[in-house]
Amino acid sequence: QVQLVQSGAEVKKPGASVKVSCKASGYTFTSYDINWVRQATGQGLEWMGWMNPNSGNTGYAQKFQGRVTMTRNTSISTAYMELSSLRSEDTAVYYCARVPDFNWFDPWGQGTLVTVSS
Amino acid sequence: EIVLTQSPATLSLSPGERATLSCRASQSVSSYLAWYQQKPGQAPRLLIYDASNRATGIPARFSGSGSGTDFTLTISSLEPEDFAVYYCQQRSNWLFTFGGGTKVEIK
Numbered sequence: 001q002v003q004l005v006q007s008g009a010e011v012k013k014p015g016a017s018v019k020v021s022c023k024a025s026g027y028t029f030t031s032y033d034i035n036w037v038r039q040a041t042g043q044g045l046e047w048m049g050w051m052n053p054n055s056g057n058t059g060y061a062q063k064f065q066g067r068v069t070m071t072r073n074t075s076i077s078t079a080y081m082e083l084s085s086l087r088s089e090d091t092a093v094y095y096c097a098r099v100p101d102f103n104w105f106d107p108w109g110q111g112t113l114v115t116v117s118s
Numbered sequence: 119e120i121v122l123t124q125s126p127a128t129l130s131l132s133p134g135e136r137a138t139l140s141c142r143a144s145q146s147v148s149s150y151l152a153w154y155q156q157k158p159g160q161a162p163r164l165l166i167y168d169a170s171n172r173a174t175g176i177p178a179r180f181s182g183s184g185s186g187t188d189f190t191l192t193i194s195s196l197e198p199e200d201f202a203v204y205y206c207q208q209r210s211n212w213l214f215t216f217g218g219g220t221k222v223e224i225k
Contacts, residue, residue, distance in 0.1 A: 023139065035214065037216075039211065043217040044205065044216060044217075044218050044219050045154075045162065045205055045207075045219075046216070047214040047215060047216065049215075050214075060215075061213070095161055095162075098178045101167070103150045103167065103168065103208075103209045104152035104164060104167040104168075104207065104209075105152070105154075105162070105164065105207070106161055106164040106167075106173060107161075107164075108161035108163070109161065110161055111161050111220065
């Protein structure tokens, strides 16, 4: 079955960077965009950006421009999201999600908790 | 950027009752609207795509309707496992946005 499995929880200090991975299985990795969405504790969903695994093209929400980088390694069907200059407000669960038909997300990864604390 | 406004923020209902959730877009999104269910500690799950199509494996008690700027998610008869938070989501150009969510809680 189609599945996205993310890397484990991270604890980072303010100013550091974090890189979260998302390994795809059950489908052809290069056929569908991967997007990243985050959710602070008790808050709603916030879209961060998209990546086309075939071309490597990306698009980022304006809020994260300059701080986020989305990449991939097609040989191991894995997408990555790196967020730099971390601050306490970046503490959240980060999800990857496949976009099967341009307009919606399915499935989602299990989420990766990133905690930013001094 | 298109803003999605969900109402009400919280819906208090009993099992067996009908739930009606609203999502309003700041400008037309045609029929490109999706709904997700999220339970505590879990990732969101796709329920409805393109406004009215149920995703694979989603029970028939879930239905979506609307187009343009006004959309509705209806749960015809609430089951105990349906108490959760529901989000709507749209795509415009290559930008995605989510609504703020509606929590369906047990009355």
